Amino acid sequence: MITNVSLITVYVNDIDEAKAFYTDKLGFVLKDDITLSPEFRWCTVYQADHPELEIALRIPGPPLDDESADAIRRIVAKGMMPGFGIATADCHKTFEELVAKGVEFIQEPSDRPYGVEAVLRDNSGNWLVLVESKPYTPEDFS
Structure with missing residues (x-):
């Protein structure tokens, strides 16, 4: 039986720079950083x-074939690759904290x-979405 999602991939341009962004600016914790091959x-x-x-945090490449890796590189380069959502208890406060750390908001x-x-x-x-959730119903969208 499946219990939860345990891993997602975010394609990045540079692993060292992405690692610094996610840990230093967003406050994530480093788990693994292992070079398995060149x-x-x-x-x-x-x-x-x-x-x-x-x-x-992955560079587009193996095990992807060259054509697929190139397509992902082009999408990342255009800034059109969706990432994931991040929950927060106070979106305005977190926004201010992240802006102070130099995070770019669109x-x-x-x-x-x-x-x-x-x-x-x-x-x-x-793109990462920062969300302070509240209860809603389908009628809230009409």
């Missing part, structure tokens, strides 16, 4: 209160039917 490095981070979900905190949302980019251009 073409493959395994680097994972996690949010301190949720070690069961690791984020693999959308300031905005009220939505499901809560308050802001959108930031990591240093590779991936």
Whole structure:
């Protein structure tokens, strides 16, 4: 039986720079950073209160074929690669803290039917959504 999601991949331009961004700016914790071959490095981070979900910071490459890796590199370079959502108890406060650390936001905190949302980019251009959730119903969207 499946119990939970334990690993997601975020494609980045540079693993060292991404590792610094996720740990120094977003406050994630480094779990692994292992070079397995000249073409493959395994680097994972996690949010301190949720070690069961690791984020693999990956350069597009093996085990992807060249065509697939090139396609992902182009999407990352355009800044159009979606990342993941990050929960917060106070979106406005977290937004201010991250801006003070130099994090680039493409959308300031905005009220939505499901809560308050802001959108930031990591240093590779991936979109991350910062969300302060609130209860909602489908009718809240009409």
